Amino acid sequence: MTDRYCVLGNPITHSKSPLIHAEFAHQTQQALEYTAQEAPLDGFADAWRAFVDAGGRGANVTVPFKEEAFALCDTLSHRARRAGAVNTLILGGNGRTYGDTTDGVGLVRDLAYHRVALAGKRVLVIGAGGAVRGILEPLLGEQPSEVVVVNRTAAKAEQLAHDFADLGSITGGGFDTLDGTFDVVINGTSASLSGDLPPLPDALFAPGAWAYDMMYGSEPTVFLQWAGPRGAKLLDGLGMLVEQAAEAFFLWRNERPNTAPVREVLRQSLNYS
Numbered sequence: 001m002t003d004r005y006c007v008l009g010n011p012i013t014h015s016k017s018p019l020i021h022a023e024f025a026h027q028t029q030q031a032l033e034y035t036a037q038e039a040p041l042d043g044f045a046d047a048w049r050a051f052v053d054a055g056g057r058g059a060n061v062t063v064p065f066k067e068e069a070f071a072l073c074d075t076l077s078h079r080a081r082r083a084g085a086v087n088t089l090i091l092g093g094n095g096r097t098y099g100d101t102t103d104g105v106g107l108v109r110d111l112a113y114h115r116v117a118l119a120g121k122r123v124l125v126i127g128a129g130g131a132v133r134g135i136l137e138p139l140l141g142e143q144p145s146e147v148v149v150v151n152r153t154a155a156k157a158e159q160l161a162h163d164f165a166d167l168g169s170i171t172g173g174g175f176d177t178l179d180g181t182f183d184v185v186i187n188g189t190s191a192s193l194s195g196d197l198p199p200l201p202d203a204l205f206a207p208g209a210w211a212y213d214m215m216y217g218s219e220p221t222v223f224l225q226w227a228g229p230r231g232a233k234l235l236d237g238l239g240m241l242v243e244q245a246a247e248a249f250f251l252w253r254n255e256r257p258n259t260a261p262v263r264e265v266l267r268q269s270l271n272y273s
C-alpha cells in the first residue's frame with residue numbers, strides 16, 4: 001500500500017501543501033499519497049487517529065490546530081516543545097505520535113536561500129502570537145546581534161522576550177518602544193490577512209535592509225507594499241512555506257528535496273488561483 005500523508009486544518013481547501021508534496025515526491029521518485037483533510041473544529045485528535053487507522057503515516061498541521069497537535073503527541077522534539085506548537089506529526093513504533101515543528105527552520109532556510117545575513121544583524125519581529133513563538137529559537141540560533149519583538153499587546157512581546165532570553169539578546173515591547181533601524185524586519189502578525197498595517201515608523205530600515213512577511217498572496221501584502229518605497233528589499237512567506245514542507249518531507253522520508261523548482265511551481269500557481 002502507498003504511504004499516506006495529509007495536511008489537517010480547517011479550512012483546508014486552499015492549502016498548497018498537496019501541490020508541494022506531490023512535487024517533492026515526483027522529484028525524489030518516492031511513491032506516496034498526500035491529501036488535504038478538513039478536521040472538525042472540535043475533533044482534531046479524532047481526525048488524526050482516524051487517519052492513522054486508515055493507514056496514515058504522518059501529517060502536517062495548520063490553522064487552527066497546531067497547539068492541539070502539540071497537546072496530543074506522545075513525544076515532542078526540543079524545538080516543538082519550545083514553540084508550544086506542532087506542524088508535523090509522525091507515526092512512530094507502537095502507534096505512538098511524535099511531533100515536531102518545521103516552521104522556524106523553514107523561515108531561516110528561506111532567508112539563507114535568499115542570502116539574507118542574520119549573524120551580527122539587528123532583527124525586528126512584529127507580532128507575538130503562535131507564529132512568532134515558532135520562529136524565535138531558530139532565529140536566535142543564527143546569532144543576530146539583537147532581536148526586538150514588538151506587538152500591539154505589549155505584554156505578549158515582553159513575555160516572549162522573557163521566555164527566549166536564555167538563547168540570545170532579545171527584548172520585547174509595544175510599538176511605542178521602537179528605536180533605531182533594523183537590518184531584517186519580519187512581519188509575523190496576522191494583520192496582513194485583514195489588509196491592516198501595524199503602526200511602524202518611516203525610518204525603520206537600515207541601508208540594504210530586508211522586509212519579510214510570513215504571509216503571502218498573489219499580490220504583495222500591505223506590509224511589503226509599505227516597506228518597498230522605504231528602501232527595503234522584499235520577501236514574502238511563500239519560500240518559508242516550501243522550506244517548512246521540505247523539512248517535514250525530510251522527517252518522514254529521510255530525503256531532502258530541492259526546493260528551487262518547487263518555489264517556481266508554487267509562484268505560478270498563485271497567479272492562477
Ligand code: ATR
Nearest residue numbers: 127128129130131132151152153189190191196198
Ligand atoms: P498566529 O498563530 O498567526 O500567530 P495569533 O496567535 O492569534 O495567530 O497572533 C496574531 C498576531 O497578530 C498577534 O501578535 C496579534 O497582536 P495581538 O497580540 O495584540 O492581538 C497580531 N495582530 C493581528 N491583527 C493585527 C492588527 N490589525 N494590527 C497589529 N497586530 C495584529
